[in-house]
Amino acid sequence: MTSAPRDREIAVVAFAQTDHRRTSEELSEVEMLMPVLHEVLDSTGLKTADIGFTCSGSSDYLAGRAFSFTLALDGVGAWPPISESHVEMDGAWALYEAWTKLLTGDADTALVYSYGKSSPGSVRDVLTRQLDPYYVAPLWPDSVALAALQAQALIDAGDTDEPALAAVASRNREAATTNPHAQVSGTVPQGDHIVQPLRTGDCPPIGDGAAAVILAAGDRARDLCARPAWIRGIDHRIEAHGLGVRDLTDSPSTRLAAERAGAFERPVDTAELHAPFSSQEIVLRKALRLGEDVDVNPSGGALAANPIMAAGLIRIGEAAARIHRGRSDRALAHATSGPCLQQNLVAVLEGEPR
Amino acid sequence: MAEVLKAPLVVEFPFTRSLGPVQSAFLTGLRERVVLGVRTGDGRVLVPPVEYDPVTAEELGDLVEVAPTGTVTTWAWNPAPRRGQPLTTPFAWVLVRLDGADTALLHALDAPGPAAVHTGMPVRIRWAGERTGAITDIACFEPYDGHRAEPTGHTGEFEDPVTGIVAAARLDYTYSPGRAQTAYINALSGRRTVGERCPSCRKVYVPPRGACPTCGVATSEQVEVGPRGTVTTFCIVNIKAKNLDIEVPYVYAHIALDGAGLALHGRIGGIPYDEVRMGLRVEPVWTADARYPDHYRPTGEPDADYDTYKELL
Ligand SMILES: [Zn+2]
Numbered sequence: 001m002t003s004a005p006r007d008r009e010i011a012v013v014a015f016a017q018t019d020h021r022r023t024s025e026e027l028s029e030v031e032m033l034m035p036v037l038h039e040v041l042d043s044t045g046l047k048t049a050d051i052g053f054t055c056s057g058s059s060d061y062l063a064g065r066a067f068s069f070t071l072a073l074d075g076v077g078a079w080p081p082i083s084e085s086h087v088e089m090d091g092a093w094a095l096y097e098a099w100t101k102l103l104t105g106d107a108d109t110a111l112v113y114s115y116g117k118s119s120p121g122s123v124r125d126v127l128t129r130q131l132d133p134y135y136v137a138p139l140w141p142d143s144v145a146l147a148a149l150q151a152q153a154l155i156d157a158g159d160t161d162e163p164a165l166a167a168v169a170s171r172n173r174e175a176a177t178t179n180p181h182a183q184v185s186g187t188v189p190q191g192d193h194i195v196q197p198l199r200t201g202d203c204p205p206i207g208d209g210a211a212a213v214i215l216a217a218g219d220r221a222r223d224l225c226a227r228p229a230w231i232r233g234i235d236h237r238i239e240a241h242g243l244g245v246r247d248l249t250d251s252p253s254t255r256l257a258a259e260r261a262g263a264f265e266r267p268v269d270t271a272e273l274h275a276p277f278s279s280q281e282i283v284l285r286k287a288l289r290l291g292e293d294v295d296v297n298p299s300g301g302a303l304a305a306n307p308i309m310a311a312g313l314i315r316i317g318e319a320a321a322r323i324h325r326g327r328s329d330r331a332l333a334h335a336t337s338g339p340c341l342q343q344n345l346v347a348v349l350e351g352e353p354r
Numbered sequence: 355m356a357e358v359l360k361a362p363l364v365v366e367f368p369f370t371r372s373l374g375p376v377q378s379a380f381l382t383g384l385r386e387r388v389v390l391g392v393r394t395g396d397g398r399v400l401v402p403p404v405e406y407d408p409v410t411a412e413e414l415g416d417l418v419e420v421a422p423t424g425t426v427t428t429w430a431w432n433p434a435p436r437r438g439q440p441l442t443t444p445f446a447w448v449l450v451r452l453d454g455a456d457t458a459l460l461h462a463l464d465a466p467g468p469a470a471v472h473t474g475m476p477v478r479i480r481w482a483g484e485r486t487g488a489i490t491d492i493a494c495f496e497p498y499d500g501h502r503a504e505p506t507g508h509t510g511e512f513e514d515p516v517t518g519i520v521a522a523a524r525l526d527y528t529y530s531p532g533r534a535q536t537a538y539i540n541a542l543s544g545r546r547t548v549g550e551r552c553p554s555c556r557k558v559y560v561p562p563r564g565a566c567p568t569c570g571v572a573t574s575e576q577v578e579v580g581p582r583g584t585v586t587t588f589c590i591v592n593i594k595a596k597n598l599d600i601e602v603p604y605v606y607a608h609i610a611l612d613g614a615g616l617a618l619h620g621r622i623g624g625i626p627y628d629e630v631r632m633g634l635r636v637e638p639v640w641t642a643d644a645r646y647p648d649h650y651r652p653t654g655e656p657d658a659d660y661d662t663y664k665e666l667l
Contacts, residue, residue: 025358025360025528025530026358026532026533027532028531028532028535030532030563030565031532031565031572034564034565034570037570063529064525064527065529071563073567075570077569077570079567079568120528120529121526122526125436128438129523133369133371134373134377134521135402135459135460135489136489139438139440139460139461139462139490140436140438140439141439142436148431149429149430149447149449149460152473153428153473193431195430195431195432195433196430198430240408242400242408243449243458244402244427244451244458244459245457248428
């Protein structure tokens, strides 16, 4: 099931994120996370004990800290024991799990959070450990290198060129000037090639951050939020793990997820895309058939702040927050995982008519 | 606030992985300078070969030899090679479709500079001098516009096939324990044990982690506890740990330091192991330059009443 049944509607009712920064060495993960947990609870007036289900997303590899998600639970107030789950994925997938849990009727409210502390390690190298361990990981191809292979494929196909990539980067960072949480905003030089054809400006900033969302079902959502962001559909799809098997200039998994989430049934006015590299926005716009009339990444997207494991959840949160504020009526949120947009999640959110 | 502590942390782990029949044939082939693909139900040849069809999930096993020559399908110039990558001098990452294959293989291309690389360029495998049955048996690719080698029709049967790989991994971190644990460790260097009190339930956490797991709020009020404490429970260790110079049997105990809201653990010394008991009053014993107590020994006080520590068990 990928579309919400009419008799069990679920909405994002609160969203919070940290200011994303290059380093947060003075804070442990739970210390970094706690303020956003408190912010979403305070904004809904809920207490930990009122939350029916809690789900988080994170990866111990980022900070090199084993079982960090169990320590992060301290910030939730998990004693006496709560109903809780964790995914070793971006928080967008934790939200997907929480959404299914609410659909079952087992809970009416859910707390979803995720965090990433990339500053203690070398994230380009850390991410090589998620690759095929037989044929790929022994070569240590870093995350920028793999994105650069995709970018060159797009250039060869005539889908983009370096100036067009620079324009994507500059538009996102310009939009981020109104986002107080952004790590990088305004005019940023494109810089040198990190791995050609990608330059510094085409790559996301490396940083630490956290985000939290509260989901609620039906009337509970209306009680907790003046204008809930209803999840009309949500779906995620994955492609083959072999890079050489895929057409890197396209994202059939994004298109299929969008189709199953109902994204093509009516136009959206806003899209928050999780495209850590400028070239990936080119792929996603094409796969999602986004026209010029859609406001893409008003937050600045992942090129403005990319706390790994949280950046996808933040896309859903940003889209929902625009609906909360009355700035959007129908928004698409996208999250990605793996190299070169390997796995993609699409959610469609709507506000009730004003 | 004192500066947060930092220390290098190296995480190293060798993964020992077994191979499926297709992976085994492919990697054994590389050892023998033979490149094998696998044919799918619809006739495509996948290189590198996989055990299951990525589209239909059908089990695959029809091995086909392909050529060591091929064509670049996309590339990316890497001006600054990183640890573990195939070449130490600047190189191009490439996806290469070998002659006879329908899919591409990721590897490195040794070329003088980005101007010498383009999509569609012909390349060939440069074999590693020493080969073990691993993807790194291909040292890299090199530009090659000569004769396209013909496969010999190898069937994928080998003497002494490789059945597993050991994939070594190393990641380097600069570890910081954060604010609360930095304060705890700094206090220990002055031989004091400092926890943090929850502003909501008043419980004192030692060592502090920065949050109260019951209330979900930050702890910040620092509270010195101990140095004396009470054994709340214990066990007798009869197995000698590697690299640990302590005679067995010895006692390892949960110790509630006076003023702490939960017990920490430590070794009990200065008393025969079979005389340690719940309620025993103990104090820390520091050795020169130690960063934490070496062990705890009896204070000689009367045992604590059960009621005084039953909530801390
Ligand atoms: Zn408390």
